[in-house]
Amino acid sequence: MGLFSSDFSIYPFGELSLENCYPSTTDFQVISTGDGRGVGIKSLRQIRRGHLLCKVSGQLLASRRLHTLEINEAVHMYDPHFTGLLLHSCDPNVFLDMASLELWALKDIVRGDLLCMDYAVTEGTLMRQFACQCGSPNCRLWITGSKEPLNEEGKKFLGQLNCDCDSAVGS
Template identity: 25%
Template structure:
């Protein structure tokens, strides 16, 4: 009997179909999780880098982004190559469906495009040991659920993460 699964399989992002060719370049690596995105533009702190469009509903997965308490999306774009950093260059604002430059510093051509995964992820599908090298590196990244208020202090957080943290108190 065919599955009645309402969530489609993510559309793979291909080299031949960049979705943001004026904004970012993707450096692909044969190494697992070694690919990354880099800025092609200079933008001031707080500026909109890109709108999040063309998404599809998803499940908690290493390729998805959490949009609410129990909802995830697949980006279906080259934004999926924006990696984690504990000193992120971007904010993924899931309420506004936009990616913005962080409020603390401008974005320069060539900068790695990164965001702080616990800002959108309550519980990661695939936790990992962070190797971002930032002085404020948080080490083991498994989502906001396992982080203390002190560890999250100073980071921009999506509304659903802030709500879940308040409920945890």
């Protein structure tokens, strides 16, 4: 990266170089969705299904919080710059491999697509369960971690929709 390059790392850490495949401002943009889902990551380039998008990083913590991802039940990776901003979808376009700390394309991604993962794939227990807004045909409506039961708020929410709670949240 040259002195006048417009390609900067999304991470504020100098040791995570673009040459080592960490996310850059040329490839990704942090945006506000404007539709109630919050902040997300938009792709600024096309990425083919099965290709590596980037490597990811973060600070290891012993507790779950906003913008953490579960490495195991006792260790969570805090990344408020990139992976902690990936939106949820029941029909995701990316997969976050927590063993290798790499982000992979599950589908072809076109410029402008928001990067979305299924939170139940990486999280046994979420910091908080929530109503899904992904809009996919296979939407589970209420999002939980893969190892946690539906909470009372979720039961009430799904009850108002008159749906089968077990099939709605199943991963």
